[in-house]
Amino acid sequence: MPVDGVERLRREGRIVIVGASLAGLRAAETLRAEGFTGELTLIGDEPYEPYDRPPLSKAVLLGKAGPHRTELPRRRELDATWRLGVAATGLDLRAKRVRLADGDEVQYDRLLIATGVRARPWPKEPEARLDGVFLLRTRDDAAGLYGRLKAGPRRVFVIGAGFAGCEVASACRERGVPVTVAERAGAPLVGALGGVIGSVAADLMREHGVDLRTRVTVTALEGDPAGRVRAVHLSDESVVEADVVVVSLGSQRNTDWLAGSGLGAGPRGIACDAGCRAFDFRGIVTDDVFVAGDVARSPHALFEYQFLSLEHWGNAVAQAETAAHNMICGATDRRPHLWMPAFWSSQFGVNIKSVGVPPMGEELMITQGSTAERRFVGVYGHKGRVVAAVSFDNTRWLEFYQRQIERGAPFPVEHPTLDRRPGDRRPVPADFPDPSLPTHAAMVTLSGYSPADTRLVFHPARH
């Protein structure tokens, strides 16, 4: 677009943001902050203004924050049109129109897609409808679950030991509620952090009184005649009585509404370039459709240009800011999204944080502290360089390792370090599951080199 075109867009263009959560809000604020004075519309399927989700599985379940009181603070006034409680149902790329569930259509000059993910539901619908069976993604989910926890259930059963499942189990134990956790893999958090760290997380859970069952799957949820859940049946033929079940099987990307639109959107999200511009199904980049947050999948220069899907709070903020900037500037002023992946979790009194992309690591070295003390740093290596680090109650080291990742520092880690323990410091296999198998809990989806990619087929609709 010629410069006067960009100027006109900034002055009087129409920008539509689909997805009114963290990424959508921060993008809208950035657009205004960078001088966009045209029409701004935010569309969200939930009837609430943007709210923060991480507290829903932590402070909210502990009663330290209200489930309906986590609205995000605003960085500035937006002067936007809000279409809340109405989902986007379709996209016409040629006509530049978004279709809404209420039949309305919204015209755009630039579109940002930030529709995020939803919780993967329990696959058997009649069982999923039983009273006492919960997902945990929205604030309504959290309000329902908190209500049950407060009432003092006999036992909570958590299906899936990813971060969300572990945090729910932690909140239960802190409230004195008995809890069983079932995980298909050999330990909690294996998708995100691998089996070595997973076994530390498993010990931590058991020390806090969690009945952790690994290498099992749930085969059925049993209800009573009144339609309330009362027991959970497992693949090892055991049966656990529980009056609350939390289904924590990871997430699904909200791309269904784009089926047939011609965008490169599918179960792994929406592929985009490093400048957040969406690819169409042919792999050709679009000029007016941008993507940010959990639903995006973008190449990262530090990680072999793999297309990363990051379900990380910080990624949603950073990618939204970059997308918004690139939406209203000329081609040579665009910036790449090169955010260093990072996340945190708080469970069983331990602060777990990470930088980089742990699932990319084949090997792991404990470089500070010790796993036995539950206070350590683990560094992940891939092809002879540092690609990630994880800390348990040792966050002060992560910035250092972030710099190491950015520099492509060698692995095994050679530098002399503080707070080391005697003993064997050789790297060990990080023990991640086969990437082509589904895991409950990976918060990073790697692709580009994954054999599973060949199974994804895009079927463009005929217009």
Place this chain on the structure above:
Amino acid sequence: MRLVVDLNKCQGYAQCAFLAPDVFAMHGEESLVYDPRPDPGQRERLARAVAACPVQAITADGLDGSPEAAGAR
């Protein structure tokens, strides 16, 4: 008043928990728990906590005493 803490940035210095103990609390050795919608009576303490955070991890609105947003703007 609404607030959010970027817990990627947070290093657990706990300055906020000293300055506004009814809003922020340490949970374990370095995890932080906070109330994202504190009472208006916490305004001054919250403002001090935002200013004191060594890593500038706290974002808050409504600190100037302006009326809270009535719904989406």
